[in-house]
Amino acid sequence: MVGQLLLHITLFLWSMSNALLAVASEASLAKPNCLSQCGNITQIPYPFGIGAGCYLDDWFQIICDNSASPPKAFLNRTGLEVLEISLGGTLTVTSAITFSNCNNKKSDRQAPNVFGSPFVYSQSNRFTSIGCEVIALMSDFGKPLAGCYSICDNTAHSSSTIFPNNSCSGLHCCQTTILKGLSFFDTTFRAMLNDSESEKECKYAFLVDRDWFMSTNISTIVDMDNVPVVLEYQLRQYSAQDIYGTYNFSPQNMTCNNHWQCSCKTGYQGNPYLLDGCQDIDECLNSSSCRAGTCINRPGDFVCYQPDPRPIRRINVAVLVAGGVIGLLFLLIGAWWSHKVIKKRKDNKRKQKFFKQNGGLLLEKQLSSGEVNVEKIKLFSSKDLDKATDKFSIDRILGQGGQGTVYKGMLSDGRIVAVKKSKIVDGGEVGQFINEIVILSQIIHRNVVKILGCCLETEVPLLVYEFIPNGTLSQYIHHPDEEFSLTWEMRLRIAIEVAGALSYLHSAASFPIYHRDIKSSNILLDEKYRAKVADFGTSRSVSIDQTHLTTLVHGTFGYLDPEYFQSSQFTEKSDVYSFGVVLAELLTGQKPVSFMRSQESRSLATYFLLSMENNLLFDILDSQVMKDGRKEKITAVANLAVRCLNLNGRNRPTMKEVAVELEGIQLSVRAETYVQQVFPEVRCVQTKEINEVWDVVSSSTGACTDGGTGSSFDVQPLLFFNTQ
Template identity: 85%
Template sequence: MVGQLLLHITLFLWSMSNALLAVASEASLAKPSCLSQCGNVTQIPYPFGIGAGCYLDDWFRITCDNSASPPKAFLNKTGLEVLNISLGGTLTVTSPITFSNCSNKKSHRQARNVFSSPFVYSQSNRFTSIGCEVIALMSDFGKPLAGCYSICDNTAHSSSTIFPNNSCSGLHCCQTTILKGLSFFDTTFRSMLNDSESEKECKYAFLVDRDWFMSTNISTIVDMDNVPVVLEYRLRQYSAQDIYGTYNLSPQNMTCNDDWQCSCKTGYQGNPYLLDGCQDIDECLNSSSCRAGTCINRPGDFVCYQPDPRPIRRINVGLLVAGGVIGLLFLLIGARWSHKVIKKRKDNKRKQKFFKQNGGLLLEKQLSSGEVNVEKIKLFTSKDLDKATDKFSIDRILGHGGQETEVPLLVYEFIPNGTLSQYIHHPDEEFSLTWEMRLRIAIEVAGALSYLHSAASFPIYHRDIKSSNILLDGKYRAKVADFGTSRSVSIDQTHLTTQVHGTFGYLDPEYFRSSQFTEKSDVYSFGVVLAELLTGQKAVSLMSSEERRSLATYFLISMENNLLFDILDSQVMKNGRKEKITALANLAVRCLNLNGRNRPTMKEVAVELEGIQLSVRAETKVQQVFPGVRCVQTQEINEVSDVVSSSKGPCTDGGAGSSFDVQPLLVFNTQ
């Protein structure tokens, strides 16, 4: 009996301690000491936040306009007004209605572009058009993405008959779904009838939250300027270090999908994006949890304890309480120790799993068998990396990449001269990329990609070739980096079918349409890099006119209209010969062919680039040995020291005439 009563008291004290702990550490959705409300937006959970140190980065920074009544919340970087934020990975913002020929309404207002941000338009939205005999289209740089057609009802005389049952089924109002991952679109209208009067009628279209639209009187929308739209936010480009401020994270009481959209497990509540943000729910505070007996709360759930109906003998209550407290202390100490042991064991198992899954065992085997160059490859232990990075200190971070795994890590050599993108788009007055350097860098990158595609034991597709992923070492030699999205394929495989990854402006249009990535997709991205090297322009420039927004499209149009030398970078014009520049530009055009089958392989690209470089070097040697020679009809050169002879024909001296006008015909022995 005494033991049974002691058990009662121990369970009661344990339940009370859990309740007190739950109250003391009630889960906060915002970071500590950060504002969590602005006007009607009653919850602003992290990664969003107001004020320094309260948000993940500038994309999630909320500004509160207190001059409005009530105050309004805005996404600082996009300017979108925020109506609601959910920890389920969505937020509701306002989006403008696009009007045409509507009195007292500004025409051609467009939805906000959220490309390159962590936000995309949710598929819970519907693209909606209201008008008579009109097609409303969503388009991306002129390419239709979605649309719908609404017809007239000439017998309708009121809003109730124009929109019967407040529905939008094609009569004066139509709706359609949108593509997954949509981040940018324009809205345009087309009339189905060649009737000038119908073209002058008021029509408008908008992307709108489906639930809000279904509960709203359609006829009142014409009086509005904006409607609610749902955005999804995805954190897959951020690391655990970015989100939680710690690298070695073992998520507690939460689950996450591939897009880093997280939620607390059943029995827990709070913010999964904060350390220890998911706290246990005390189900025993709900009187209906246990209809009979004693409710005992446990982490993630609860139990109902049924007391023994037999009478309990009177004993010293003081001894029971003291025994219960001692028992509780032992229980808490044991629970804490068990938690640490289990956590450490889980961490070790997770590291071993990732190490095996991501090729760690294969690399160990190759190192021990001498299959790889041991002098160039080394395995570092976690202790080595912990010491080298000062325990992964934030002060040691140089940048953030796209790696999806934590174990094993790739340890690269330190590349001191930054990225190729910096030197192309932000040239230094003391150092500039000459024509020769640009050609050499192109050859080095092509050689690296050719090796990945055809010389490695398993073909490897990089999947994110761009100038910012090409690093320059101390001698300005190119190093292809950022293999976070790379994939190896079997020799008999021709493509990868995956969710679309990459950088806008460099993405192969075929890959974007089909989700099938081939080796020719890397070739297309390399073609964009060649265009950057030649023109000095960015792959995408949203501030430019529509025809110049995409460098690949602008470059192809310029080549088609023989306007290459109107768009070249000044350094290319200064140092390069016309025929060599043209050869490189023609190669870029072939790489950018919209039909992947018509593009060259990276091996062919590398060979052709080396041929351009060899001809440039040979001409330079001829000018050094015979500075007066401007052209030779037929020459044979076996070595630099050999005698150069001309079979026939006059050669001009260094008189007037541009070097662009001369195209020497040379035959070289390159063995």
């Protein structure tokens, strides 16, 4: 008997938990937070909808005219008045009646043309003609599609005799079926045997919903202008991404045909065009489901539990207490489980909302179009990145910028990564975030930061890329470490690596890419102090034949190309200007904007150009550069920086030319070092370096003494440069 009691308790708890789930996930026909009623239409199910984001596309947009009483619903693209919408794939709209020779009636009205739309006329409609001795034809550009012929009964004088039993069987009224998939036709009339009298009589024809016609008094139709007609909507031209907002859609509790006409399976109800739109029907709410016994609801079905007809024996108090405790335990377990299921569904919906908000649909569109290197992009879960960054602890912050905060993290496989957390998630910032993913996925270069993946299911979007351990170039230039300093050789190598990366972006990538925010804080240094160009949030790729981008001005003061600032036209030479500022930083160790300098020289670019013009280069150089570098090589790099900072973009070199010149300067330094190592007895070498691309000539002469090496710069003035 204890077993029987426990079974009763278990069945009761199962029924209660199912009821809780049914209430929590009650199916909705419209999209969440969307209007579902307009006037006499009590349900407007998705893919139809009122308001932005509530419908599949413009064909399914409903406009509710609240100025009418009651309000009327119209299809936005066609202007047709909507009378009813069914999830069975049909909707009822108004269709014009075509009149001929009828008083106070226009004769040029035709049924609506829905060609090219997702709608076609349903075969449940009937083409109907009312008149005397007349042939009514449906035609497509003069080609007959269907028609019918009505004859006259000249003895009939009332509607009951003209239309006996309110029927349309050929006497004054005729009907015919229509072709499948019909979306357009014209209505025309022809008299039999060229009967001129018949031609003058009032006659009219229309396509009409068969069920409505059978329940309507035929004689009253002549006083109407429109009749209801049934359209079918087909979604075969749409993808799962279009309808459900995701490619990972797998139909559950529903069936669909090849035209994407879907319906919920038996035992389920709701809207099959919404994610999780088909929900279980609780048949046990209907008292007639089980006439005897206990009704137990199951997914898509129910069972009736028949109690044992034998009389229940008296159960002692101890058994009752034990049964009560067990029952309470089951109840608590059932409530906890229901809470977990409901919470999980809410979390999933929340993640889907964030996915769309953070540009997930835009990224999926980019993925499907082939613009993103799918093999390089991994979608991380929020749980993985929370664990990797210790829930984004402030102790893990690597740096902060205008577009977000960067955290250090460690993935489950032991890899150290950098996680960029965007600050703002409005439309423009999300576009920059997705743009950074697209740009980085196309770049394969050792001096550009590699993207590993992203996470879009959090409140703000997250980008995961390789961890660069040694910080930014800006830190080493403006906040030098006593234990480590940037030598001249390192500065020259870093400049070459950055120039090579920008040259690749401009001329070797599949599409030219403009970085648009080159600065020392966006140049990272890895474990071997090799340069890595980072932060592509404002970058843009352009077609091969484009020479510039016209955009709102983006960039950092001190690095911003004055020509771009004035014209809003960004070219590859704008990146060259910003790189020229970085070269000036490497040479002088000074910040791009400083209020410690005079007002006219607050910009490092202006300060550097004025110093070069007045032959004061060696008064402004960084002490480490003066200590390590050869004067003629420093002068060559300085003159290259001047050319990059030319106010006229056309006179600046390309990044490819810049990279070649810097590599040439580095090779000449290495060649001289090699000669001195091979011939140590040579204390002084006379050199002549000619390079037409550099536009630099330097020479050194002097007596060979044991006291040291001579430098040409002791007697050679700064080289001429052009700032126009």
